[in-house]
Amino acid sequence: MRFATWNVNSVKARLPRLLDWLEHTAPDVVCLQETKVGEDGFPADEVGELGYRTAAYGQGRWNGVALLSRVGVEDVRRGFPGEPGFPDPEARAVSAVCDGIRFMSVYVPNGRTPDDPHYLYKLEWLRVLRDVLAADLAAGPLVVAGDFNVAPADADVWDPAVFAGSTHVTPPERAAIAALRDLGLTDVPARAMKGDHPFTYWDYRAGMFHQNKGMRIDHVYASADLAAMVTDAVVDREARKGKGPSDHAPVVVDLKR
DNA sequence: ATGACGTTGCTTCAACGA
Numbered sequence: 001m002r003f004a005t006w007n008v009n010s011v012k013a014r015l016p017r018l019l020d021w022l023e024h025t026a027p028d029v030v031c032l033q034e035t036k037v038g039e040d041g042f043p044a045d046e047v048g049e050l051g052y053r054t055a056a057y058g059q060g061r062w063n064g065v066a067l068l069s070r071v072g073v074e075d076v077r078r079g080f081p082g083e084p085g086f087p088d089p090e091a092r093a094v095s096a097v098c099d100g101i102r103f104m105s106v107y108v109p110n111g112r113t114p115d116d117p118h119y120l121y122k123l124e125w126l127r128v129l130r131d132v133l134a135a136d137l138a139a140g141p142l143v144v145a146g147d148f149n150v151a152p153a154d155a156d157v158w159d160p161a162v163f164a165g166s167t168h169v170t171p172p173e174r175a176a177i178a179a180l181r182d183l184g185l186t187d188v189p190a191r192a193m194k195g196d197h198p199f200t201y202w203d204y205r206a207g208m209f210h211q212n213k214g215m216r217i218d219h220v221y222a223s224a225d226l227a228a229m230v231t232d233a234v235v236d237r238e239a240r241k242g243k244g245p246s247d248h249a250p251v252v253v254d255l256k257r
Numbered sequence: 258a259t260g261a262c263g264t265t266g267c268t269t270c271a272a273c274g275a
Contacts, residue, residue, distance in 0.1 A: 010264055061265050205261035
C-alpha cells in the first residue's frame with residue numbers, strides 16, 4: 001500500500017498539479033490539507049475519474065481537509081469530539097477507514113505568535129486531539145498524517161537561530177507532539193530526495209526553496225503495527241518545483257502488509 | 258531592511274499563512 005499527505009494550499013488552484021501527481025504517484029490513500037473549499041466545491045468528480053473516492057471537510061476560504069482513497073472510505077468522521085474552535089470549530093481534521101486502516105488528515109492551527117490567542121488554541125487543539133487518538137489507537141491500525149505546524153527538533157528548521165522566539169519550535173508545541181508519540185504513535189521519518197534535510201515546507205518568498213531553507217512540519221504518525229511494515233518514505237520535492245506549486249511538498253509512504 | 262509570495266473573496270486591498 002502507498003499513502004501520502006500533502007498540504008496543497010488550495011485544492012482548486014492546485015487541481016491540475018494534483019491530478020498529474022495522482023497519476024504519476026498512484027497512492028492508494030491521500031491526506032490533503034488546506035483545501036480551502038467547502039465540501040460542495042471539492043473536485044470529487046475530477047479525482048473520481050482517477051478512481052478515488054473523497055471524504056472532504058471544508059468551510060470555504062480557510063483551512064479544509066480531505067481524504068482521497070481508491071481502497072474504500074468507510075466511517076467518515078469530520079472534526080472530533082470536544083474539538084476547540086477559534087472561536088468556532090474549523091475544518092482541520094477528517095478521518096475514515098480505508099482498507100482496514102483508519103486514516104486521519106490533520107491541519108494543526110498555526111499559532112501565529114507565542115503571545116497570540118491562536119497559540120493557546122493550537123496547544124489546546126493538540127491536547128484534545130491526543131485524547132481522541134488514544135481512543136482511535138485502541139480501536140485498530142491508525143495513521144495520522146498532515147501539516148502539524150511544529151518542527152519537532154532544531155534539525156527540522158533550516159536555521160534554528162532564525163526561529164528563536166517563533167511558533168513551530170517552542171517547547172510547549174514540541175511537548176504536545178511528543179505526547180502524541182507517547183501514545184504509541186511512531187514518527188515515520190521520510191528521507192529527502194536531495195540533500196540531508198527532509199524539509200516539507202519552503203516559504204514562497206526570497207527563493208527559499210532553491211536555497212533549501214525549509215522546515216519539516218508535515219508528519220506521518222503510525223501505530224506500531226503499521227510503522228513496522230513501512231518499506232520507504234520520501235519527501236516528494238519534485239512536486240514543489242516548477243510553475244504554480246504548493247509551498248508544501250507531499251510525503252509519500254510505502255508499506256508492505 | 259520585519260520585505261519577499263500566493264490564495265481567497267460580499268475583492269480592487271486585507272487576512273492569513275509559518
